[in-house]
Amino acid sequence: MRFYQATTFLFPRSYERRILFVCFGAVHIPLIACIVLQAATGHWQLDTLLTLLVATLAGTVMGLAAIHALLAPVGQATLMLQAIQMGERIQAIPQGADDLVGRLLSGVTIAANESAARIERLVDAAERDPLTGIRNRRGFLDSAEQVLRGRSNAVVALIDIDHFKRINDDFGHDTGDVLLKSLARRIEDHLRRSDIAARWGGEEFAVLLPDTTLDEARLVMERLRATVALDTDLGVEDRAVTFSCGLAPVRSFAQLGDATKQADAALYAAKNGGRNQVQILGL
Template sequence: MRFYLATRFLFPRHFHLRIFAVCFAAVHLPLLAFLASQAVLGEWEWAVFAPLLLATLAGTLFAIYALGALLAPIRQASSMLRQVQDGKAVSDIPAGGRDLAGELLDSVGLAAIATNTRIGQLRDAAERDPLTGLRNRRGFLDAAAHLRDSTRATLALVDIDHFKRVNDIFGHDEGDLVLQEFAHRVSETMRRSDLVARWGGEEFVILIPGMGPREAHALVSRLRTALHAEPIGPDPEEPVTFSCGLAFLRGPDQIAAAMQRADKALYTAKRGGRDRIELAESGMLDA
């Protein structure tokens, strides 16, 4: 490290040029020694000097090319580290050799893969609800932000009816089972393009792109019908139902406003007797 630190004044931002400078001086030592001897003797052997000069220049050019090529693994490793620091995925990881540079490239590549995997796990943990496996509020908002501008969509805010009663009578374990089964039913009913998330507690949110409120109403009604046909919940006498508020939007910038309108529609559905789907823009729609 001492020599490395001592030579930092030579091209401090370009390591390969520093190596070249050292090699350049070493390659030119024979030529300098020959010139010194000729000066001392007062003789000039041009027949010897000319080939020596040409060989030195050719060696210098070769050294420039060869050093650049030999340092390619280090440049690649440095590039991968910058990608990791920027939070980008490292996909193209070349195999290194068995020498020092190759081992460095392999080590950085393995570290980049492990870091990408860990970042993915942490991101997934931060954006997923551990109980239901759905996206949580943060995951929903991050994903919904990628909705294209002016894209027509409907936001559905869904709340399980009388969920507190399930927890109070049958316990939180049964309540958790209800949440898991309800999340499973929602995921089965919605399309692959729909964004489903647990908003909090017994409340779920669904972003349905490409559909207006009336079309979305028909889609959510399928879930309601399925729950009536195959009830879930610990009490057969009081199967689980849900209330829902629907709001129309265009583009990600309108999600917050649509959420407020859907929440008002949901409150209206609850106040109207529950097990209902309420449309914010056009009043109540019974399924």
């Protein structure tokens, strides 16, 4: 470290150039010593000096090129570490030998893997509802943006548990939490892998059904509604649990906001129409 710090005045912003400069000077020591000796003795041997000069220049060029190539992995490791600090993912990490550079690359590999895993955990925690374990609103929107890219037909559904406040009042919030978790599992079990389910907020859930028409989505939601209404294992003793649902078509992520408002209006109509039903506005 002392020599490193002592030589920082040489190319302060380029460690590589500093090494090349030091090596350049070291390679020319024999030539300088020969010139000094011949000058001191007064016996000049020009052929010897010329041969030594050519050999020194050739060795300098080859040495500098080799050092530049050997330092390339260090520069690459530095760029990868900067990318990791900025939260970027490292796609390919070169493997080194069992030497100083190899250990540096190995350390970068470990740091990259740990950083990627930590980012994934943070993203997952930010996009998951802590109670039910399914996506939250943010996770729903992020996933919907990917799913709706290039899609032509999709349906968004908003689900609201009927009389949820009464359940909380009669049986307590713990029972309400159990019901939310149970219903979240029923929703996910009932859907396809390509569908997206999320807790929209409170007792509301959102579902996105890609490549689905309104009629198909209505059949899916009606089957789910009937299944839930007949399920006696949702955590509410001796009381049937029902939900109301509103559907709306969506053709792109840009239309999702308007489609969600339309589905919410249909859900409101289902609530006003007696609950325990699936509604589509205009039908």
